[in-house]
Amino acid sequence: MKPWHCILGILLITSITVLIEIPSSTWLTSASLSLILGASALAYMATSCLLASRWRWVEWLFGGLDRVYEAHKWLGIWALVFASYHFVFKANLDLWNSVPIIEWPKYWTRLVRQLSYVALGLIVLLALNRNIPYRLWRWWHKLSGPLFVIVILHWLSFKSPIALNNPSGLWLTLLCGLGLLGALYKLLLYPVLAKAGEYTVSAVSAHKHSLHLELTPVQHGFAFKAGQFAFLALKEKGLREPHPFTIASAHASDGRIEFVIRALGDYTQKLRDQVKVGMLADVYAPYGQFKRQVDAPREIWVAGGVGISPFIAWLQDDASERLDNTTLVYCFNPSRAFPTAEQLQSMAEQRGVRFVGQDGGVDQLTETFKHAVAQTDPQQIQISFCGPKGLLERVRELMREQAIPEGNLHYELFEFR
Template sequence: MDTRRLKLVYLAVVLGLTLVWWAGVPSDTWGQGFWAIRRGLLYYSGLMAIGLMSVAVTLAARPVQIERALGGLDKFYRLHKWLAITATLFGVCHWLIEITPRSMVRRGWVEAPVRAPRAAEVATGFDPFRDLHELAAGVGEWSLYLLLALVAIALWKRFPYRRFFQAHRLLAALYLVLVFHSAILMGPIYWSQPIGPLLGVLMAAGSIAALLSLFRRIGKAHRAVGTIESLTHHAESGVLEVVLRLSTAWPGHRAGQFAFIDFGGAEGAHPFTIASAWQADGRLTFGIKALGDYTRALPGQLFVGQTVNVEGPYGRFDFHALQGRQIWVAGGIGITPFIAGLEALAAGGGKATVDLVYSTRAANAALLERLHRLADAGGARLHLLETPKDGVLDAERLAALIPDWKDANLWFCGPSGFGRGLRRALTARGLPAANFHQELFEMR
């Protein structure tokens, strides 16, 4: 699934919620003046905020049942991010629609609404919409302030990953507060409209996902335990090769998939691409590039025999079961899924015709020897470009290297900007958009 199709899914969720809400709005709402319009928009913004947030929270729980439909975990994490941002914006609009008219009344810009007198009511029994209304309204405003702070932390990529991890757990708790706020303030009228049952299902799914997060149960069914069997630090390229030996069940993985690894401590699990094909021997290899404080510190922290937790496998960057005509393009550490692909080809795990183009600033001699050996064994053709002397790979260079590129499925893993530029250039030259596959490996 490319990003264009992902955007269509995003729009379908937003427009779908809007249309279901619209179906229950009385036809004369928009002709009854300022306060009726304000009330309609207040409910719309609030219902959209909690509805979109519910879908986002559900996706954060990594439901593998929908991974195929959304093109892989990396894809629906991108969708999770878009929905969470949109939900927050609707929440801000909801707050502004709530408070701005009050200021307008104080300034004399609009007249206060005339409320019809109601007959005295005698409270009988517990009515959550009545008895919890004040509490639900009170927690809403403060929850929004905290939500904005936590979303900012989640989006600020320079913020430490462990704080991002902790912020997401707090967001799960905050979401449950907002479910309470929304369920009570929707009131009986909206619960009886088409939007009510839909939001009920979404909030129930989101609440389950939030509780899984709070109790650290996300991905539990896909976890395995192992130990570090070997460590090789390639200082010149900043890559740490970690070989794990699993001691509990692992379902196997396809070349190109990734897993979350928890090496212990407060940092939490990080996603890394699996750099080895599955040989049913319990071994997994990961190539970890020093890209931040955490990964730079790993060579001095990890040790052979250390216990680790692995969760996975995830992802649909799987080379279509290694069939047909394919071009693999790797940039830097993006070579890792292709090492697994070459191993699978060498072991007879597929019949794809493959050209591998590897663009890197500094080629590691041991890695190059391994790539050549695996490519020869699997019948793949290897093209190496060292950018300091060979220049940057672009569409023209690729077309010159591989004349039949328009007939192939192209799989790219590397810097996201590099991939976007190559995709635009190649599709403009005639490559079908559906034939360009790129891992959206950004979890925040």
């Protein structure tokens, strides 16, 4: 499922169930549109809380937790847009049989209505503001569940033709119930039930802009596939917030896992400066659906900066298998490259992978695509990508130029927040 499938599907179902409850002669009025958009905003908020739960079946439905978070973000944005229209235009007509589900005094009904709009705006603005330090952003964002309750109370207390026992009421009740369960799980149960294990930091290699961590399990490790990621939370003051990082190693018999981390944000910089061997950490994993196209006649792996992490894991996975049909293109800044291009080239050569370093000089990426197309049918070339959005657009442009189908591109979204 793609994010727009979710957004349009919910809007369609909500619109149909609401229109059933009102006279057809009033369908083309601003009041009807306000009612539909208000109900849809509530449905979007409920679904957003559900997606934030990180339940496995939700990740499977969207094909990866990165896609889940993309849908989560756009649901919040459209909920605010729809709620703005609903807030301005009255969602009621005299022709409708409108009654509140819960009868409250007008003062409280009006107050909850205004608070619900403020709550939604606050949730979305906090979620999209990248200037807020991660430690503060995360705790503010935890309020999404309790604030969602205010929006539900607004729905229950204002006059509308939506009753709990009609199609629209049942639909909204179902979504709100699932949303509340998801919010409750994420707030209270996730830290206990989703933890893959406790780990000890066994090796640290810190550089100016990057960090390499090796962790070993205190008791037992967890099973994962090369290319997946985990949420890492060190049990130290200021480092307890779970943060997503790609696992930069293949599954090991002793449960050891590694992370290659670029120290760019406030959390990762603090992690680089404070982490030491012997520290304990909780790991929540595994997540992600970024997989190799093992049956492809020709593979091209494109990594941008710290996006090299899943490909390091692929290079380590099943080391007995040769990958002579694969080319790894590493796009990096020489002053920030970690591991170095020389280290990656050595790892690639051991697996038979052709290594190409793109350090801002000659456009090796373009030459790699042209070389691959000259030797292989473009329809048979599979592209795996992990890196920033700008580089992703460049890859898509090269694929169009070389007639490589868009469906042959496999990528993981680089940013969660």
